[in-house]
Amino acid sequence: MDIYQETGKRGVTSNDITTLRRLLSSTAAAVFSPSDSGYEKTIERWSRAAEKPAGVTVVPSSTEDVAVVVKYANDNNIDLAVKGGGHSTAGASSTNGGLLIDLGGGLRYTNVDVKNKLLYVGGGALWGDVDEAAWKHGLATVGGTVADTGVGGLTLGGGYGALSGEHGLVIDNVVGATVVVANGEIKHVSETENPDLFWALLGAGQNFGVTTEFVLQAFPQGDMCIGTMLFAPTPENVSRLVAAVNDLHEVKHTLQGPKSKSQGRAMTLLSIAKPPAAGGQTLIVAILTFNGPESEGRELYKEFLSIGAIAETITMAPYTQVNKQLPAPAGMRSSMKGAAFVMPLRAGFVHEVLATYETFMASCDDAHGSLVSWELYDPSVVVHSDKGSFANRGYHLNNLIMPMWTQPVHDQKCRQWARDVSNMFKKEMEVHNELATEGSEGGMSLRGTKGAVLLYGNYDQYDEISKDIFGVNYEQLAKTKQKYDHGNMFNKLFAITPAA
Numbered sequence: 001m002d003i004y005q006e007t008g009k010r011g012v013t014s015n016d017i018t019t020l021r022r023l024l025s026s027t028a029a030a031v032f033s034p035s036d037s038g039y040e041k042t043i044e045r046w047s048r049a050a051e052k053p054a055g056v057t058v059v060p061s062s063t064e065d066v067a068v069v070v071k072y073a074n075d076n077n078i079d080l081a082v083k084g085g086g087h088s089t090a091g092a093s094s095t096n097g098g099l100l101i102d103l104g105g106g107l108r109y110t111n112v113d114v115k116n117k118l119l120y121v122g123g124g125a126l127w128g129d130v131d132e133a134a135w136k137h138g139l140a141t142v143g144g145t146v147a148d149t150g151v152g153g154l155t156l157g158g159g160y161g162a163l164s165g166e167h168g169l170v171i172d173n174v175v176g177a178t179v180v181v182a183n184g185e186i187k188h189v190s191e192t193e194n195p196d197l198f199w200a201l202l203g204a205g206q207n208f209g210v211t212t213e214f215v216l217q218a219f220p221q222g223d224m225c226i227g228t229m230l231f232a233p234t235p236e237n238v239s240r241l242v243a244a245v246n247d248l249h250e251v252k253h254t255l256q257g258p259k260s261k262s263q264g265r266a267m268t269l270l271s272i273a274k275p276p277a278a279g280g281q282t283l284i285v286a287i288l289t290f291n292g293p294e295s296e297g298r299e300l301y302k303e304f305l306s307i308g309a310i311a312e313t314i315t316m317a318p319y320t321q322v323n324k325q326l327p328a329p330a331g332m333r334s335s336m337k338g339a340a341f342v343m344p345l346r347a348g349f350v351h352e353v354l355a356t357y358e359t360f361m362a363s364c365d366d367a368h369g370s371l372v373s374w375e376l377y378d379p380s381v382v383v384h385s386d387k388g389s390f391a392n393r394g395y396h397l398n399n400l401i402m403p404m405w406t407q408p409v410h411d412q413k414c415r416q417w418a419r420d421v422s423n424m425f426k427k428e429m430e431v432h433n434e435l436a437t438e439g440s441e442g443g444m445s446l447r448g449t450k451g452a453v454l455l456y457g458n459y460d461q462y463d464e465i466s467k468d469i470f471g472v473n474y475e476q477l478a479k480t481k482q483k484y485d486h487g488n489m490f491n492k493l494f495a496i497t498p499a500a
């Protein structure tokens with residue numbers, strides 16, 4: 001019987017599989033051993049580098065099924081992982097020989113309460129499922145920018161989306177949830193019911209249980225102006241794009257409060273990439289989303305359009321298409337490495353990142369799908385909210401450094417490149433004098449009036465640990481952890497040590 005040194009938990013035995021089949025025999029849950037047809041599908045992940053061979057997989061049909069499985073794993077000290085959408089590249093939804101709960105069966109659903117504009121979303125749902133269900137009633141909520149991302153993982157870590165400039169983070173729109181905690185109890189949580197657990201879930205939720213249902217606030221939503229612009233990465237184009245980005249997205253502090261030209265209605269993803277249609281050529285890709293008519297969108301983005309794009313596809317589209325603009329092919333090996341930046345952007349820094357990208361791509365043909373992306377929007381609404389344990393509310397923005405490759409032999413090389421580029425962003429923050437302190441455990445951490453940690457936990461953070469991610473909230477989270485998971489059953493991503 002293997003005991004995993006990093007968690008102190010054990011792997012699954014044949015007796016465990018037999019017992020789980022017996023415990024779930026009267027339910028519609030499915031139990032897959034490694035020799036069963038269908039098992040391989042349960043351990044597949046969006047990134048092949050995040051896959052691990054579970055000792056057994058249970059696909060529950062209900063919250064009650066989940067409760068049986070969690071209690072059994074907890075009582076028997078078994079390593080446990082939970083898969084929602086399987087999009088995490090950190091490997092947190094996988095277990096090497098332990099027990100895997102795959103929520104993507106009977107818990108993949110979205111029910112709409114049209115009258116109250118509420119969405120009841122199963123823990124195994126994808127954001128594309130939510131978008132489609134809500135749109136049938138003229139509604140939308142803040143969701144992931146990639147439609148095949150799982151609702152659970154994104155939400156529990158905070159969650160940014162195309163509507164964050166107007167409605168905040170995903171967690172700012174969670175009004176309730178159903179959670180199975182370590183001892184197998186089913187908890188309903190909200191601001192009035194188990195509020196301590198509700199607070200912890202909204203930003204650090206992967207540490208506290210299996211969330212089998214989310215209740216999300218929705219909003220009336222019409223068609224949006226969306227599109228992609230492709231630019232050659234010439235020095236002139238880079239300078240003009242940076243100027244356009246700064247003009248549109250930089251938040252200025254005025255007598256009337258923080259304001260940007262976009263007024264929270266626009267989001268731009270500015271990326272350095274090699275789009276498949278470009279024939280191996282490096283381009284600068286601007287993907288835009290504007291919550292309004294095309295005429296206003298084109299006016300808002302006129303500085304971008306005046307540069308002279310190689311191609312542009314700006315048009316009106318239903319909200320269901322907004323989160324399908326980013327190509328996210330499954331089956332590659334990938335790491336979604338996070339970084340932070342502040343406005344205004346410097347053209348010189350973008351040139352430096354571009355040069356580093358070109359050098360890396362020339363050295364690793366296998367990584368042709370890699371990209372570096374600046375995620376631009378007005379964070380004023382996010383900063384204004386204090387909801388949940390999320391510790392990264394500030395006027396800084398997120399950057400994604402995403403190597404994508406196919407061969408395991410390139411794992412170290414690709415991850416090292418992502419680390420190197422992330423360190424470039426840290427140094428650029430110093431240029432802006434944004435680093436007030438070193439992290440509580442050696443990473444970028446406590447700063448600003450809300451203790452913004454400058455780290456987004458839903459992106460891979462190779463060197464930082466939980467105290468860096470949760471900042472000033474860590475101590476209270478540790479107390480809540482002791483109450484609901486004193487044996488540290490849920491320990492896969494930025495694990496919080498229960499308070500003594």
